[in-house]
Amino acid sequence: MSTALLGLDGVSKSYGAVAALRDVRLELRAGEAHALVGENGAGKSTLVKILAGVHQPDTGVLTFDGKPLVLGNPADARAAGIAVIYQEPTLFPDLTVAENIFMGRQPRRSLGRIDHAAVRARTRDLFDRLGVALDPDRPARGLSIADQQLVEIAKALSFDARVLVMDEPTAALSGVEVERLFGVARSLRDSGAAVLFISHRFDEIFALCQTITVLRDGQWVSTDAAADLTVDRVVRRMVGREVSSLFPKQDTKVRDVRLDVRGLSLAGWFQDVSFTVRGGEIVALAGLVGAGRSEVVRAIFGIDRYDAGEVHVDGRRLRAGDTDAAIAAGLALVPEDRRQQGLVMELSVERNQTLPRRWKLSTAGLLTGKAERAAARTWSERLQVKTSSLRAPVSTLSGGNQQKVVLAKWLATEPGVLIVDEPTRGIDVGTKAEVHRLLSALAADGVAVLMVSSELPEVLGMADRVLVMHEGRLTADIPRASADEESVMQAATGVGR
Amino acid sequence: MAERIRRAAGSWDFLVLVALVLVVVIGAVSIEGVASPRFWRFVILEAIPIAVIALPLTLLIITGEIDLSVASVLGLSCTVMGKLWASGVHSLPVLVLVCLALGVLCGAVNGLFVTRFGLPSLAVTIGTLALYRGLAYVTLGDKAIADYPTSWTDGAVAPIPGLTIPWMIIVVAVLAILFAVVLHATPVGRGLYAIGNNDEASRFAGVAVGKTKFWLFVATGAMSALAGIFWTLRFASARADNGNGLELAVIAAVLLGGVSIFGGRGGLLGVVGAVVLLGVLRNALQLADVPANALTIVTGSLLIASVVGPNAVAIARARLRRRRPTTSIPTTP
Ligand SMILES: Nc1ncnc2c1ncn2[C@@H]1O[C@H](COP(=O)(O)OP(=O)(O)OP(=O)(O)O)[C@@H](O)[C@H]1O
Ligand SMILES: [Mg+2]
Numbered sequence: 020m021s022t023a024l025l026g027l028d029g030v031s032k033s034y035g036a037v038a039a040l041r042d043v044r045l046e047l048r049a050g051e052a053h054a055l056v057g058e059n060g061a062g063k064s065t066l067v068k069i070l071a072g073v074h075q076p077d078t079g080v081l082t083f084d085g086k087p088l089v090l091g092n093p094a095d096a097r098a099a100g101i102a103v104i105y106q107e108p109t110l111f112p113d114l115t116v117a118e119n120i121f122m123g124r125q126p127r128r129s130l131g132r133i134d135h136a137a138v139r140a141r142t143r144d145l146f147d148r149l150g151v152a153l154d155p156d157r158p159a160r161g162l163s164i165a166d167q168q169l170v171e172i173a174k175a176l177s178f179d180a181r182v183l184v185m186d187e188p189t190a191a192l193s194g195v196e197v198e199r200l201f202g203v204a205r206s207l208r209d210s211g212a213a214v215l216f217i218s219h220r221f222d223e224i225f226a227l228c229q230t231i232t233v234l235r236d237g238q239w240v241s242t243d244a245a246a247d248l249t250v251d252r253v254v255r256r257m258v259g260r261e262v263s264s265l266f267p268k269q270d271t272k273v274r275d276v277r278l279d280v281r282g283l284s285l286a287g288w289f290q291d292v293s294f295t296v297r298g299g300e301i302v303a304l305a306g307l308v309g310a311g312r313s314e315v316v317r318a319i320f321g322i323d324r325y326d327a328g329e330v331h332v333d334g335r336r337l338r339a340g341d342t343d344a345a346i347a348a349g350l351a352l353v354p355e356d357r358r359q360q361g362l363v364m365e366l367s368v369e370r371n372q373t374l375p376r377r378w379k380l381s382t383a384g385l386l387t388g389k390a391e392r393a394a395a396r397t398w399s400e401r402l403q404v405k406t407s408s409l410r411a412p413v414s415t416l417s418g419g420n421q422q423k424v425v426l427a428k429w430l431a432t433e434p435g436v437l438i439v440d441e442p443t444r445g446i447d448v449g450t451k452a453e454v455h456r457l458l459s460a461l462a463a464d465g466v467a468v469l470m471v472s473s474e475l476p477e478v479l480g481m482a483d484r485v486l487v488m489h490e491g492r493l494t495a496d497i498p499r500a501s502a503d504e505e506s507v508m509q510a511a512t513g514v515g516r
Numbered sequence: 517m518a519e520r521i522r523r524a525a526g527s528w529d530f531l532v533l534v535a536l537v538l539v540v541v542i543g544a545v546s547i548e549g550v551a552s553p554r555f556w557r558f559v560i561l562e563a564i565p566i567a568v569i570a571l572p573l574t575l576l577i578i579t580g581e582i583d584l585s586v587a588s589v590l591g592l593s594c595t596v597m598g599k600l601w602a603s604g605v606h607s608l609p610v611l612v613l614v615c616l617a618l619g620v621l622c623g624a625v626n627g628l629f630v631t632r633f634g635l636p637s638l639a640v641t642i643g644t645l646a647l648y649r650g651l652a653y654v655t656l657g658d659k660a661i662a663d664y665p666t667s668w669t670d671g672a673v674a675p676i677p678g679l680t681i682p683w684m685i686i687v688v689a690v691l692a693i694l695f696a697v698v699l700h701a702t703p704v705g706r707g708l709y710a711i712g713n714n715d716e717a718s719r720f721a722g723v724a725v726g727k728t729k730f731w732l733f734v735a736t737g738a739m740s741a742l743a744g745i746f747w748t749l750r751f752a753s754a755r756a757d758n759g760n761g762l763e764l765a766v767i768a769a770v771l772l773g774g775v776s777i778f779g780g781r782g783g784l785l786g787v788v789g790a791v792v793l794l795g796v797l798r799n800a801l802q803l804a805d806v807p808a809n810a811l812t813i814v815t816g817s818l819l820i821a822s823v824v825g826p827n828a829v830a831i832a833r834a835r836l837r838r839r840r841p842t843t844s845i846p847t848t849p
Contacts, residue, residue: 320720322719322720342719342720342722342724343722343724345722346722352720354720359714359716359717360716360717360720361717361720362714362717363709363710363713363714363717363718364713364714365713365714365780365781366709366710366713370706370709370710373706374706374707374710374718374721374723375721375722377703377706377707378703380703381702381703384702384703385697385701385702386701386702386703386705386706387701428721
């Protein structure tokens with residue numbers, strides 16, 4: 020067994036009264052991919068931030084190549100050869116994609132001028148390796164969450180890393196992009212780098228990693244060779260009890276059409292998209308990153324306007340570009356980007372959760388904290404949101420718990436048509452099954468559910484029908500019986516048409 | 517409950533109120549006249565137009581916008597009122613309604629440019645600051661219209677029977693409570709804080725961002741025009757330069773009151789406290805024969821302090837929080 024390239028020992032870290040990590044150890048070896056798993060709020064991202072020099076541990080030491088390593092800030096970590104992909108993309112919206120990737124270490128020409136041509140060329144190179152079809156010169160503003168993640172990946176790969184740390188890099192990516200990322204990660208690993216990989220998708224973990232470390236409530240539980248483990252055993256260690264990792268949709272009575280989309284078009288994004296969703300149905304919208312799925316649901320919800328087409332909810336036509344009216348008609352959208360669209364990060368858990376319902380919760384136009392607190396508590400408990408207090412800013416929650424708050428916020432509106440865009444992004448196994456159970460129960464109550472998801476097992480497990488988009492068009496409408504990996508991927512990649 | 521008290525004690529609102537008490541006490545002890553009822557009458561008369569404008573402006577700044585044209589709207593309202601009076605309109609309700617409509621129009625223009633055309637409110641309202649003041653000069657030139665009935669002019673500043681405090685303070689107090697309720701205890705107020713922190717997420721939650729901002733600009737315009745009527749009657753004079761530079765005093769009060777210039781943070785208690793604090797400070801210094809220029813310097817310094825202050829407090833807190841855990845002894849290998 021080779022010695023550790025990067026080691027942590029006895030590491031603890033608290034945020035105020037919350038102990039995020041307690042006496043954690045971890046060894047990353049050269050030429051090995053190491054998975055870190057745990058429930059939402061287990062402390063994974065906190066550990067990543069310590070490796071990245073963003074946070075300093077309260078106690079404990081880091082070693083690199085056997086020597087003690089002190090990381091005072093992210094620059095120290097980069098100098099040590101540690102590349103980090105954070106859970107939440109943090110791009111500068113007004114800079115171009117290429118500028119974001121080379122931020123702070125742009126290639127220079129004489130007199131210290133930035134060599135823009137070189138920046139662009141090296142970005143193209145990186146994108147080719149990753150198979151990304153993004154224009155290096157476009158601003159980062161308006162990139163989908165998946166594209167943002169791809170840019171973050173390119174950024175981490177843009178310098179020669181000896182340690183590559185990836186915090187849920189695949190959460191919004193579909194199979195094709197994940198494969199490409201893994202290709203790059205494997206070649207890095209095989210050339211002697213150490214890889215730390217965090218994910219809630221077990222198929223990915225077992226596909227990439229040789230070693231698996233489990234964290235629970237901020238404490239180290241176990242480290243084992245992946246070959247000696249099974250999904251069930253890992254889950255049991257994560258949760259401390261038995262959980263079913265999948266919850267297939269129950270059969271329900273299909274009722275009247277509740278969402279009717281006719282000929283929706285927005286130049287440059289999607290063309291002539293028509294479909295219906297009936298009460299009791301869960302319809303998945305599958306496709307590759309950039310196929311236009313999120314854009315379609317945004318337009319339906321009234322966030323963006325559209326050039327042509329109509330949206331009807333329960334037989335009534337919705338005004339384009341009027342989100343308020345859409346909500347009043349019983350529509351709800353759990354958006355893809357929780358930090359920008361789903362949540363107001365500075366506001367409390369409670370205020371975020373009750374924002375769409377603030378009028379309903381008021382009496383005679385007045386809102387006292389009481390009604391909001393009670394409403395927020397009910398749904399936080401149902402979705403097991405882990406937070407120190409309902410008054411804590413939602414920014415202090417772990418990624419998965421933030422996602423639960425977004426879900427709670429919209430489920431609480433008791434929608435007639437529920438649109439969810441990557442609903443379980445970053446959510447752990449136990450809660451994921453719970454979310455699936457909830458969606459299924461909603462459908463049984465007559466709600467029409469439209470689910471955008473890049474995770475194929477989720478699509479196949481939950482959907483009564485699978486709609487597939489390719490380059491802005493609907494290319495397939497596959498009933499549950501004949502939906503499988505192959506048929507969906509074929510339609511998504513446009514092969515065989 | 518204890519937690520509540522502790523949080524309240526650490527808040528900026530509380531600091532402002534403490535500062536107010538300190539200034540009053542020190543002033544009363546060291547400057548002759550500060551303790552007199554006359555002094556307070558002046559402070560309140562001066563604070564009334566500032567408070568009236570600061571109320572809607574607080575809400576607007578919380579959404580992340582700003583309106584620099586408020587004092588010019590006040591001036592324009594004064595001149596239009598004067599002009600109408602001079603041309604024979606002698607009904608106070610009519611004058612009030614016309615000025616109100618004018619304020620609504622001025623605010624709507626600001627709001628339209630910001631929400632429809634997506635221009636930054638700073639740029640738009642610097643423009644209308646000049647424009648509305650210019651229109652005020654067009655309306656009245658450098659004339660002054662001063663011949664209002666004494667029943668109006670005295671009525672505007674009349675004291676509450678048996679006291680020296682002007683009765684207008686009751687009107688302002690009612691308005692302040694109204695705005696505070698809207699901001700702190702209604703769905704509208706919840707939306708304002710959401711918009712100020714993240715307008716994209718607010719849109720996704722069904723908050724009508726553009727519409728909300730538009731109506732706040734309108735409210736700010738309308739209240740500025742009302743302040744203009746009070747101004748005219750208090751000084752018994754409608755002139756184009758009425759309230760010149762008053763926007764500085766109003767914005768200083770809002771920011772000193774703890775409202776973040778970036779939006780999303782602050783409350784009305786602090787703002788009302790800051791309006792009074794600044795009023796007391798200005799008048800006390802005047803009594804102490806501090807020259808007018810020095811007063812401007814004081815206002816300016818407080819403005820800067822109010823922008824830096826809350827940030828400094830937040831940074832210091834974060835530092836403290838971060839330092840505390842690291843004091844535990846790290847284990848060495
Ligand atoms: N800035 C912060 N302030 C206060 N508490 C925090 C902060 N960041 C994280 N925490 C808390 O620390 C704990 C661990 O969070 P962390 O983000 O490391 O979890 P995680 O394992 O990455 O979870 P997930 O799978 O949801 O991403 C959580 O309880 C979280 O609420
Ligand atoms: Mg995390």
